[in-house]
Amino acid sequence: MSIFKKLGWYFRAEWRTYLFGLLGLLLTALFAIIPPRVIGVVVDLIHDQRLTRQSLIWNLGLLLIAGFGQYGSRYMWRTAIWGAAAKLEQTLRQRLFGHYMQLDQSFYQRYRTGDLMARATNDLQAIQRVAGGGILQFADSIITGGTTLIAMMTLINWRLTLIAVLPFPLLAVMAFYLGQKINVAFRDSQAAFSRLNNKAQESISGVKVIKSLGQEQEDIDDFEAQVDETINVNRRVNRLDALFDPITTLIIALAYMATIVLGGSLVMQHVITIGNLVSFTTYLAMMIWPIFAVGMLFNTMERGNASYDRVMRLINEKSQVIDQPDGVMTRPSGTLRFDITEFHYPDDTAIALHDVDFSLAAGKTLGIVGRVGAGKTTIMRLLLRQFERYQGTIQYGKTDILDYRLDAYLPAVGYVPQDGFLFSASVRDNITFAKPDATQAEVEQVVAMSGLADQISHFESGYDTLVGEEGVSLSGGQRQRLAIARALLIDPELLILDDALSAVDAETESRILTNLHADRHQKTTIIAAHRLSSVMQADEILVLDAGGIAERGTHDELMAQDGWYRQMFDRQALETKVQQGRRDDDEND
Template identity: 80%
Template structure:
């Protein structure tokens, strides 16, 4: 019964709705007592040769009235109980999705997408069944079973009733024993489903890589293996689940045997009439549902209990990024100062950044270069407040960025990573995602800045062209430029390009950078890149190596230092010349 206690917060809110539903169940059970009794009366009248047309019509009208009343009562409890269950599912879905949206990067590194989807679908449905079918099974087994037992004892014979219900305690023992085992088995089943969901999600997302490497059959074999594992886990659940019905049927059969033996002797001894025995057997048949409901109830509760724990485990996770409720609501602007003594990612003791310090005056451009894994993207993540557990201070406009509300701070930043996510919508909708009210002229302006105007003009449907899931119908360069246009649309105070021009050619890169330089006068820009031509025009360039700044200055100053920057720049220049000469040949 622990799942009912866990859902007590919801039942308190919806107690009126559930009370209305329980009254409907009570009316249904009370009206259900009438037909068996009337059937017994009719049998006795036939047996005693006293049945007349008038009495038959009266009895049939009573049966008809009871049926109409049951119809209304059933409608009453169905709309109330199932409606409340649907509201619970709605509440939990909104709560869980909102929680997903508020969680930080650490959360998404800890949980895989398939697992999160499984908890948002299968587990929520299992919880919803507790608030609907579980309440029905619990209440109806008590109400219908209780009213039927009272009718059997008062309207027929109490001794016969006691004999008939003697096997019922066996059901409680069986339900308790199997319920515990089903709880453990269902947890394993949900975990297996999550793993299978993860596999399917990754395979579909990575289908291009799988096909390009010719690994289709290997991936199919791996998927089939996980399917087999999931089925084997579910077989144990099904075996335990399948034991409820046979045991319940056996208990009912024992009750029927006791009824026929004892009831037959009572009829012979003239203690009860044949009509009473018929009514009793009909009442006993009405006990089948309450008995089955008890078995189903334990199954529903154990499944719901396991699912509720899995969902609440996620909801109880707390983001390490704290949004100050009383934080500043003004849009940040001014000089950006970055002074981090050290930072390491959660669950990783290795220091990622150490003694990194720089200042970007308002309206200036900073270039960040270095080898792969040098810490460039980590700086961007700290600026975006994806992680806040670092030693040091980052301030914007003289104010610590942690003192801003996220809703005020993040909209002032336009961030374009190397692999930008695109939605399965049109080109226009993807660009206008951060500013849905943007006009067509505004969209066209940022598209021109991103150097994508000619490309979109060549699309068959222009701005209405669907880009496909994650922009599958676009090239890498087109995706990057579309993401740049999306970032520029919000006119950010700070634009961060994290290797966001890696998929475009040098000529296109030069055009985009020139456009940005002209259109973003007075706005701050950070460009992290592997191709040094991207940062040549920056006011200052820092070189990172193992999370530490090893060189800094503008392009001319770095070339004069004769360090890593100069060596890499000359190497890339040589590669460009070699590539150009090969093209000429």
């Protein structure tokens, strides 16, 4: 019964609704007592040859009243109990999804998407069944079983009732024993479903890579192995679940045997009438549902208990990014000062950044370059407040960024990663995602700045063209430029381009950077890139290595230092000349 205790907060909040539902169940049980008794009376009247038209009409009227009464009372409990259960699912679904939106980057590194989806669907449905079917099974087994039992004892014969229900306690023992095993098996079942969900989501998202590498059959085999594992786990759950019905049927059969033997004897001894025996048999049939309900109750509770623990484990996760309720609500502006002495990612002892400092005035551009894993993206993540536990300070406009409210700070930052996520919507909807009320003129302005205007003009539906899931219908360069346009539309105080021009050609890159320089002369820009041509015009360039600053200065100053920057620039310039020469040769051929 622990799941009912865990959901006590909801039952207390909705006690009026559940009380109304329980009243409906009680009325349903009371009305259900009438038909068996009426049938028994009619049988006795027929047996004694005393059935008249008046008595028949009277008894048929009672049956009609009982039928309409059950109709109304069933409507009462169904709307109340199932409605409350649906409201609980809605409450938990909103709470869980809202919690997903509040959690930080480290949470999503520890949990896979398929697992989170499984808990937001399968597990919530199992909890909803507790608040609906579980309450029904618990209350109705007591109310219907109790009222029927009382009717059997008072209206028929108490000794016959005691003998007939004698096998019923066996059900409680069976349900308790099987319930414990089902709880363990169902936890394994939910975990297997999460793994299968992960596999399906990963395969669908990576279908291009799978097909390009010719790994379709291997992936199918892997998926089928996951399916087989899930089926095997669920078979154990089903085997345990299937034991309820046969054992319940056996208990009912024993009860009927006792009724036939003892009831027939009592009829022969004229202790009860044959009509009483017919009524008793009908009442005994009505006891089948409460018996089944008890068995189903343990099953429902164990499943719900396992699912509730899985969901609450997520809800109890705490974000390491703290949004101060009394934080600064002013939009940040001015000089950006970054001074980090040391930072490492959660659960990782390796130092990701050390002794990195720079000051960037409004209207200036900072370039950040370096080898893969040098720390470029880490700087961006700290600026985006994805991680807040570091040694040092980051100030924007003389205010520590940790002192800003997230609602004030983040809208002032436009971030464009290398692989910007696009929604399965139109080009316009993706651009206006952070500013839905943007005018067409504003949209066209940022599209022109991002160098995408000519591309969109050739789309069949223009701005209404659907980009597909994650922008599958667009090229890599088009996706990057659309993401840049989306960031520019909010007119951010700080624009961060994290290798966001890697998929465009050099000419387009130069045009975009020129547009940004002209339009954002009073706003701050940070460009992290592998292609050094992206940062040549920056006011300062940082060369990172192993999480620290190896070189710094303008393009000309770094070229004069003859370090990593100079060597990489010369190599990339040579590669560009070689590629241009090949294109010229192809054109001449």
